[in-house]
Amino acid sequence: MRGRPIAVGVAALVAAGAVAPLLPSYPLTLLTQVAIMAVLAMSLDILLGYTGLPSLGHAAYFGAAAYAVGILATEHQAGFFTCLIAGVLLATATAALFGLVAIRATGTYFLMITLALGMVVWGLAFRWVSLTKGDNGIAGVPRPDLALPWSLAAPLPFFYFALLAAALAWAALGTLARSPFGLTLRGIRESETRMRALGYDVWLHKYLAFVISGGFAGFAGVLWAWYNGFVSPVDVQLVTSVETLLMVALGGPGTLAGPALGAAVIVFLKNFVSVYTKRWLLILGAVYIGVILFAPRGVLGALRAPHR
Amino acid sequence: MTRIRIVASAVLLVLATSLAAPLGVSAQSAPIKIGFLAPLTGPFAQIGKDMVNGNQLYLAEIGGQVAGRKIEVLVEDDEGNPATALNKSRKLVDQDKISILTGGMLANVGYALQPYIDSQKIPTTYPVIAADDITQRKPAKWIVRTGWTTSQPTHPFADWVLKNTKYRKIAAIGMDYAFGYETIGGFQQVFEEGGGQIVQRIWAPLNTNDFAPFLAQIRRDADAVLALFTGRLALQFVKQYEEAGLKGKLPLLGGGTITDETVLPQMGDEAIGLITALHYSQALDNPANAKFNKAFEASAGKIPSYYSEATYTNARWIVEAIKAVGGKVEDRDALLAALRRVDLKESARGPLKVDDFGNPIQNIYIRKVERVGGRLQNTVIATYPAVSQFWKYKPDEYMKRPLYGRDYPPCRYCQ
Numbered sequence: 001m002r003g004r005p006i007a008v009g010v011a012a013l014v015a016a017g018a019v020a021p022l023l024p025s026y027p028l029t030l031l032t033q034v035a036i037m038a039v040l041a042m043s044l045d046i047l048l049g050y051t052g053l054p055s056l057g058h059a060a061y062f063g064a065a066a067y068a069v070g071i072l073a074t075e076h077q078a079g080f081f082t083c084l085i086a087g088v089l090l091a092t093a094t095a096a097l098f099g100l101v102a103i104r105a106t107g108t109y110f111l112m113i114t115l116a117l118g119m120v121v122w123g124l125a126f127r128w129v130s131l132t133k134g135d136n137g138i139a140g141v142p143r144p145d146l147a148l149p150w151s152l153a154a155p156l157p158f159f160y161f162a163l164l165a166a167a168l169a170w171a172a173l174g175t176l177a178r179s180p181f182g183l184t185l186r187g188i189r190e191s192e193t194r195m196r197a198l199g200y201d202v203w204l205h206k207y208l209a210f211v212i213s214g215g216f217a218g219f220a221g222v223l224w225a226w227y228n229g230f231v232s233p234v235d236v237q238l239v240t241s242v243e244t245l246l247m248v249a250l251g252g253p254g255t256l257a258g259p260a261l262g263a264a265v266i267v268f269l270k271n272f273v274s275v276y277t278k279r280w281l282l283i284l285g286a287v288y289i290g291v292i293l294f295a296p297r298g299v300l301g302a303l304r305a306p307h308r
Numbered sequence: 309m310t311r312i313r314i315v316a317s318a319v320l321l322v323l324a325t326s327l328a329a330p331l332g333v334s335a336q337s338a339p340i341k342i343g344f345l346a347p348l349t350g351p352f353a354q355i356g357k358d359m360v361n362g363n364q365l366y367l368a369e370i371g372g373q374v375a376g377r378k379i380e381v382l383v384e385d386d387e388g389n390p391a392t393a394l395n396k397s398r399k400l401v402d403q404d405k406i407s408i409l410t411g412g413m414l415a416n417v418g419y420a421l422q423p424y425i426d427s428q429k430i431p432t433t434y435p436v437i438a439a440d441d442i443t444q445r446k447p448a449k450w451i452v453r454t455g456w457t458t459s460q461p462t463h464p465f466a467d468w469v470l471k472n473t474k475y476r477k478i479a480a481i482g483m484d485y486a487f488g489y490e491t492i493g494g495f496q497q498v499f500e501e502g503g504g505q506i507v508q509r510i511w512a513p514l515n516t517n518d519f520a521p522f523l524a525q526i527r528r529d530a531d532a533v534l535a536l537f538t539g540r541l542a543l544q545f546v547k548q549y550e551e552a553g554l555k556g557k558l559p560l561l562g563g564g565t566i567t568d569e570t571v572l573p574q575m576g577d578e579a580i581g582l583i584t585a586l587h588y589s590q591a592l593d594n595p596a597n598a599k600f601n602k603a604f605e606a607s608a609g610k611i612p613s614y615y616s617e618a619t620y621t622n623a624r625w626i627v628e629a630i631k632a633v634g635g636k637v638e639d640r641d642a643l644l645a646a647l648r649r650v651d652l653k654e655s656a657r658g659p660l661k662v663d664d665f666g667n668p669i670q671n672i673y674i675r676k677v678e679r680v681g682g683r684l685q686n687t688v689i690a691t692y693p694a695v696s697q698f699w700k701y702k703p704d705e706y707m708k709r710p711l712y713g714r715d716y717p718p719c720r721y722c723q
Contacts, residue, residue: 024403025398025402026399026401026402029395029402127484135415135416135486136419136439136486137416139419139420139422139423139446140422140423153427228394228420230391230419230420230423234389234391234416270392271396271399274384274385275399278348278349278385280385
């Protein structure tokens, strides 16, 4: 995470910020989406890339926060801070609860448990109709009013808002990853038994990583609810979790910037290729297979250490 | 690190190409662009295809041209996912500069697009999305529905059952989501006001694989069963209903989609005798439908479903509105007003006009599955002409009641 990758990441952020005013609104909304998905992918990277825990239920925290914003903003006209704090808190609390169950497992079992827990949240979103409006979803979620001269309802100010949020999340997660705590997580990923033998509380480290990761996924969920103005069970479903996992795998687990890149690739592939062909899923599939065969550690992982 | 630079420049290149937005052509002779959303991948892909086919068929019939301007349809895959539908709508509106947006299939897509459409002031039609509230308690100014509301057919259906059968105690079973609630809720409202009783309501999850446990619960002392399923579940429910030996004992009634023409060709004798209500039947006997049937079978190689009819008639509706404004689709207010004024004296599904809330007033057909010429069809056995989405209620009184839901109307006679 030191040196040039950070410089490149900062350059990418600055470049995105600089070209944004020149872009028509559609590519701009896609870039906004990239920024939000990058936060989600980076949050999962803490689990998958740094701790070695592949979660298939990340949409649960993302969705829980989005629902919190949706409900608070439409039914109670809650403002910026209430929505933000409630969203992140709900996601963190959900992760704290689920972590107690999930952290006991590893590998495939961890995948299955997180998948099942994710489905629980999906089921709630779908069936708790009086609260979530069920399948119809919550429409008309307003973007927050920050009392700034620029209304976030317009695409450009909201893009800068999302970009700033993504930059903050990247900085926070990057600091976390480089901290002694982050190094311990990497140690656990490499050899859990050795870390335990060294006297580290492995369970606690994994649990905290799980909760922090859920909290940041919630942060992304808050942004997502504002961005789309709409929350539905689709945001919480398995496909969203899988897609996030693919963003991380594609970009390079354990690099933070990689998953952000993965998010960009997937968002643009989905939205551009599908314009030209109905078979766009085939192309997306080919990209995944290609990455798994030729760059098993993700695009950025392969670039970093091409020969090993 | 040079590699990273290469990747970075590649990303920038992608961004730059996306910059190259099409140059605006402002002339009156430029094509009229219509954005068309349909689920072309995922579980609803087949229905999405039916929707695209219906739309294309009508536009081909008029030579792809109206009021001296060509019509260009931009089809986008919404995956049946509201977030994707929003993305694609942004693309169609911002980048392609469409004049009219149409399509969509699922209720949540309809609700998700609504605020966006109103904020962008894009004249929009919903040919298939039937969620009641889009033209009731949460009406959208810029959306005109050319299809139907979910409870529109089941209000008169209950009336028909009361007047033409001796069924007074009915057990209902439906899919556990808004479409199921609204179909069965509409029936229950009218049925119980007329002295009938819904004695049981069972909600089956959308991913049900085996109906045996649900069929075992159905009360055998009911006079009939009302069922609402779509797609695979419709096929399976009707089959298992017969296998459970219920077919001869408890007559089966249904919401229109349980025997619509996307599933009917795959059903067997188990479906015969099933009575349903919808605003269309492929077997409807009128000249416009005969013409549509013939043309659709010739081009798509199968019988049309209500989805194809919906987008076929929807395309005609849009074309009529464009004619009414003399091709000047750039005047959005005028176009919207024209869309709301469309009055089709005859269409494949009968006469159509729009109510004050933007939903068609149209015929509702009571249909019975019969085998005619070796093929199953929904024979029309009764017609309710010019049915409003509010049935015979006053709109404001109707909308004071909650939306039909899992627990509304309350199940007073359930035990």
